[in-house]
Amino acid sequence: MQQWEEMAKAQIREFVGPRARAMLDAALRIAKEARERADQTAGGAELKGVYDSIYNATWGYVESGHNDLPLGMKVVGNCDGKPELWTEEEVNVSHTPFDLCDPLPRHGNLEIAVLTSQKGWPYNSFSIPQYAIQEGAEDQP
Secondary structure (H helix, E strand, C coil): CHHHHHHCCCHHHHHCCHHHHHHHHHHHHHHHHHHHHHHHHHCCCCCCCHHHHHHCCEEEEEEECCCCCHHHEEEEEEECCCCCCCCHHHHCCCCCCCCCCCCCCCCCCEEEEEEECCCCCCHHHCCCCCCCCCCCHHHCC
16 A cells, blocks of 8 residues: 555556556555554543443433332432343334333333443543534624
């Protein structure tokens, strides 16, 4: 690929057919992108505490069936271990228009399970600067 990049400036491109030239140009572009990604990965900054935050993440969940609480639901956070999640039969239910309102087969009161961490979740939201954009801000002195 390096030779093709060097020869791209020379007259040799005229001797290569258009289809082969397109394939070589595409391969060169992909190789350059891979090199850039490798350079970015190698020079990445360490985010303090992120690994521990994810490693020590805890499960929280919402249960239904609590008639004494608003909406009949209760939030349970930082539980030890993973809550008992749904079975495959409970998740893979196909409905027809005729039985859409029928109750789903289920056990327990679990409505939703959430994996949470000290630094937030998901992992890609760590240390991302947030900016407010105002219309007409560039017109102001």
